Each structure stands twice: as C-alpha cells, then as structure tokens.
Amino acid sequence: MSRQILGLLIDIDGVLITDGQRLPGAAETIQFLNDSQFPYLLVTNTTRKNRITIWHQLKRVGISVHESQIHTAPLAAVSWLKNKGAQNIFLLLSGSAVKDFKDFKITTGNTEYVVIGDMGQDLTFERLNTAFRLIMRGAKIIALQKNRYWQTGEGLTMDAGAVVAALEYASRKRALVIGKPRKDFFLEAAHTLGIPPDNLAMIGDDLESDIQGAQEAGLMGITVRTGKFREAELKQSKIRPDKILKSIAELPDFIMQNRGDLS
DSSP states (O other): OOEEOOEEEEOOBTTTEETTEEOTTHHHHHHHHHHTTOOEEEEEOOOSSOHHHHHHHHHHTTOOOOGGGEEEHHHHHHHHHHHTTOOEEEEEOOSGGGGGGTTSEEOSSSOOEEEEOOOGGGOOHHHHHHHHHHHHTTOEEEESOOOSEEEETTEEEEOHHHHHHHHHHHHTOOOEEOSTTOHHHHHHHHHHHTOOGGGEEEEESOIIIIIIHHHHTTOEEEEESSTTOOHHHHHHOSOOOSEEESSGGGHHHHHHHHTTEEO
16 A cells, blocks of 8 residues: 655755755755645754754755754753653753753752763763763663764764763663654654654655664655765665655655655
8 A cells, every 4th residue: 555645754964964064955855845835844863953053054054944843852852851850960962952951950969861962072081981970870861862873074973872882881771762763753753743654754864763763653764865875784784765765856756756655
C-alpha cells in the first residue's frame, strides 16, 4: 500500500545548510513548501544554538521560516525536565542553547541531571570530570543527542555522542537520549503538526538519527546525499531509506510527481 505524505520533518545541518552556508535548492524548496502551504517542521539535534539563533541564521542565508517551525533537542529536553519536576541541573553545554535552561538552577550541588550537548572546543577535561563526579554521586545522564559526527566546512567533526559514550563508559550508567533518534522526539513533532506519523516523512542526512529514528516512530525516511551522507555507509548499513534524493533541491519535484504518495 502507498502512504500519503501530508507533512514533512526536515533536518537543518547537512540538509539545508552546512557550516552556516545555504545548500543549493534549500531556499527554493522551503519557499515551495510555504507557497503551497505544505506542513513542515525543521527538526534539529543542534545543541549549541537555541531556536531564535537558528531562526536568525536561516533568515540571514535566505531561508524563510517562522521561529515556531523549528523544533530543537534542547527545547525537548527542557519540556521533559519540567515534566519531571527537575530543579537542579548541570550543563555540559555551550552557546545560546544554554539560555533555554534559564528556569533551572545550574549547580554542582544536589544535581539531579547532567545535561550533555556538543561543546566543541569549549569542552575541557575539568568540565568533563565534574560531570563524571556528579553522575557518580547519583545525577542522571540526559543526552540532548548522541550523534557520532557532523559535517562542517573543515570536514567530518566528532559530535556529542562521543562525550556521552565516554561518560557512560566511565560511570557504567546509561544516558537518556532526548533528541533524534528518540521515538518521542518524532512523535512530539508529529503532534505539533497535527499529522499522524504514518503520513509524515523525515528528510535527513544521518541514517541512524534521522532515517532509522523516524522509521521506528512510524514515519517514512528520506535520505539526501548531502551533509554527512556517505555512499559507503549506506552500502554497509542495514538501514534502508524509503527514498533517496540527491539533495533537498529534488524535494518539490518528488512531491509533485508523486502527488504526496510514497509507495
């Protein structure tokens, strides 16, 4: 049976932009979706920037979206922590995303959760070891995401997953992952759009976080051959996208040719 695509979840890094630069066809595709009033959300595991920073970045490179159309892992974590009644947390995090956690007390005393994101060169052994000690005292590990690597202008770059894995190994404890590929992350986005997961497609460049995560949540997974995508990884992986596009530039034609249906 064919499945009708009524809405889209679209990754940002590696799909619309790379290293702050707009990828070919990105602005035109988003404009096509806007003009045709086709529902979509931009969903990202970026953890150094909050939603407003991402919105400004996209606007600066000519990609026109509304701030509310951006769904981030830090915002999902804030919602989750508030639902748990958390008060005291420690952030292994940098950049404007820190502002998302303004309603919590950032402390090394009575810490309930250690929240981990990508810190890049801001990560120090001292910060990492502080997080380790808090975890050993009983704090739970919250990973905003557990991506292995991402694409920058300088090439593939290690992501937060390596840091999460280090703390898991040292503490013998497991992290709860909040962003992609967590099922709830996709289901929250589906709820925001008001579209059943069966009628949503995820567009991404990461086979594990984007495609497998989406498929396990009941969505369709469409891979683009940009960003971190590597042909060799696709051949070696057991993950099978529902569709592969050369880039986001092919999405409008795909939608029109298939009239929203993916067989």
